[in-house]
Amino acid sequence: MNKASIIVIGGGHAGIEAANAVLSKGHKVNMFVLDSSAIGRMSCNPSIGGLAKGHLVKEIDALGGIMGRAADNSCLQFKTLNKSKGRAVWGPRAQVDKIKYASASKSFLTKHRNFKVISEEVVDLIVKNNKVLGVITSNKNAFFSDAVIVTTGTFLNGLIHIGKDNYSAGRIGEKAAHNLTDSIINLGFETGRLKTGTPPRIEAKSVDWKKLEPSLGDDNPQPFSYKTKLPFKNLNIPSFIAYTNENVHSLLENNLYNSPMYSGKINGVGPRYCPSIEDKIVRFSDRSRHMLYLEPEWMDSNQIYINGFSTSMPKKIQLSALRSISGLESANLIRPGYAIEYDYFPTRQLKSTLETKSISNLFFAGQVNGTSGYEEAAAQGLLAGINSVLRIEESDPFIINRNEGYIGVLIDDLITSSINEPYRMFTSSAEYRLSLRSDNADFRLTEKGFKAGIVSKSQYNTFIIRKNSVKSIESAIIKKTISEESKSISAQKYLCRPSVGIQDLFNFIPSIKHKSGAALFTAETNIKYEGYVSRETIRANAMLQNERVKIPKNINFCQINGLSSEAVEKLNKVIPENLGQASRIDGVRPSDIMCLSIFIKQERFT
Structure with missing residues (x-):
């Protein structure tokens, strides 16, 4: 089989993860950048992770991504934030060496012989019959591919402001990218302007x-x-x-x-x-x-x-x-x-795969989608990368649901919400956050990533060893009964007390004492959170019923009786893929969802 070539425009956090996902599937990547020495550069804070962002990093790693490993390789200080709250919302954060981080990120890509960096500015897209075929650079060179992923960050018509002075730049010391925005607008896309900033x-x-x-x-x-x-x-x-x-x-x-x-x-x-x-x-x-x-x-x-x-x-x-x-x-x-202010493209123009709705095989990821932060960008890049490969292979898309990961929450929020300010991930955005802990990201996503081909066999084997270790700890605790004041109590129930930690069971269950700290932490948290997670699972199953109801592509919302005028306007603007997405659009009420559901069911039987 001849592996297809995929073009990634931009070498920031989104571009790196997109390229890595494509390379993991054995396909070729041409990465277009303005400055090859800037690949992986941290343009703002010298840290990775934090509140909710740390969850994203762990999920990216669980799916074979680069960000977590690069942060570990360059870590100056590691700190868990929010420890005064419950474990589910603890936020791992690494303060890193920015130079080592960029070097590590780039090295993960350059070890692949299918990876090529081209230092030319992309100014136009080659599109035929509503399908992207490649790019044209400022040197008037044409490069063809089976998919294109746009990860341009703040570089599209970037304008830096310091006091009353302003000048064109993608970030300080680096030139902005011009013309590409106009090319995309000419394809029928809407655009807007957002702003971000950085300290002295x-x-x-x-x-x-x-x-x-x-x-x-x-x-x-x-x-x-x-x-x-x-x-x-x-x-x-x-x-x-x-x-x-x-x-x-x-x-x-x-x-x-x-x-x-x-x-x-x-x-x-x-x-x-x-x-x-x-x-x-x-x-x-x-x-x-x-x-x-x-x-x-x-x-x-x-x-x-x-x-x-x-x-x-x-x-x-x-x-x-x-x-x-x-x-x-x-x-x-x-x-x-x-x-710095820059161009972005409202994300209602994207599918849940981050492929654009109007131009096939064209994907957007990162700050160009109106998000803020390294971690949000990297998560999008990974999803766009794997889905670009699955698209050209004509395989089923890789979708993370809201109950499966913070990445799923991020993507769903982007494609169903009206982004009028830079989007940032928060734990409060995740309605299933008690199930979506940073320590169980691999349990939630690694097997899914392995089946999709982006998680290596060695990483999967490491996960299986860890999974078995956690399960053996849980099994030993569940089977054990201990004596307390002449009464018998299950070790599981004893551990659920707020004042009791898993180390308090070591004398009763010596076999678990020498397990890894990470395995003990996950097993303990699983047991303590079991009741909460069970209730979340029931809610998630109800939510998934709506996710499975697909909305026909040729549907005319104006013809559906009972829909409010606002719902018709919002549904026509977003064009949701399923009933679940429709239910989360601002301005679409439960009564509108009921009318839409009835209409879809009637259409199936006519």
Whole structure:
């Protein structure tokens, strides 16, 4: 069989995972980038994971992806966030060496002989009979393929803002991509503008570290990837905490007219949940200070990332504000913070495979879909990559349902919701979050990925060993009865007490004592969460009934009696693939779903 060639436009987190998924299936990849040295570059924060984002990383890894392994290979500090809450919403996060991370990501691709990097700007798509056939570059070269995946990040007509100055760029120091947006618009696609931003970087030697609070990671963390060799090397390099103050707030407030966001110079909408420092002082004016984290961008780096101080103020104002913070009185800027606005394509134009609805074999993934964050981009890239291969192989698509993973929640939210600001993943977005823990991502997805051909035999075998270990622990606990105050109680029931941990069973069940920490944690959590998960499973099964009801492609929503005018408008705009998707569209009411369901059933029997 001749393996088909797939083109990936862009070498960021989405592009890397898309390429890796395609290569895992044995197909050829041509990756088009503006700068080959920028593949895998972390344009903003030097970290991977966090709240809900850590779940995405674990799921990407469970499906054979790169992100978790690259983070483990470059980890400076590993910390589990949200530990004051239940285990299901704990968020694993790695602070990483940005240089090593990019190098590791790229090396996972370049080891494949089917991978080729082409440093030319794509300016047009070759389309015939509503099917993409390849791309044309700025050098007027034509490259043909069986599928194209667009993962251009913030580069499409990117415009950087620093104070009243603005200039064209994909990110600072890198040129923007022009013409491709117009090419896609000419194919009938809608587009919009969004905004994101990044904090300033300062010299480490200009910081008075004695005035700041050190913040260390976990002492004995588990790595993101089960492919990472144990024991996990944990450098635990500290970050440091600083605080803004009323002088900083006053300075920024008096200069809001210099901020492009408040002067009206930026047309794109920014993320509410990752606000700039200007947004913080306006929206949270009652607060006298805001916490900042100073994080090294790589090992022994003189370049410090100021997490929590995203801004697009003029360089002079940024520096004055920073020097008003205790410990930063002598701070020197290496690079100012900036805002960037860019083109994106509303995701109602996509199927659940991330293939476009109007042009076959054309896929969009990452920030071009209106999302925010490395992890969200990587998850989309993986899904687009595997589905591009399955599309050209004429195989069934690879779909992750909402009850199977955060990736499923992410994709479903994108294709059924109206994205009017950068989308960010939250645990609250997942209605089945008690079942979707970060520690059981492999149990939920690895076998599914193996059957689809993106998980290797060695990774699958590692999973089976871990699965058997967890099951043996659970079996030993379920079978054991222990004595407590002259009464017998099952070890399973005893473990479900909030004050009891699995280590309290070691004296009663010595056989489990020497199992791995990861296996013990998963087994313990499975038992403690069993009742909650059972209830979620019942709800999920009810939800899946609607997912199985496919909506005919040629349906005319205007002809369905009983649908509200708003429902007709929204359904025509989104064109859902099944009844479940239709039920999650804003403005479509339960009564509309009932009418739609009756109509579909009647159509089947006519």
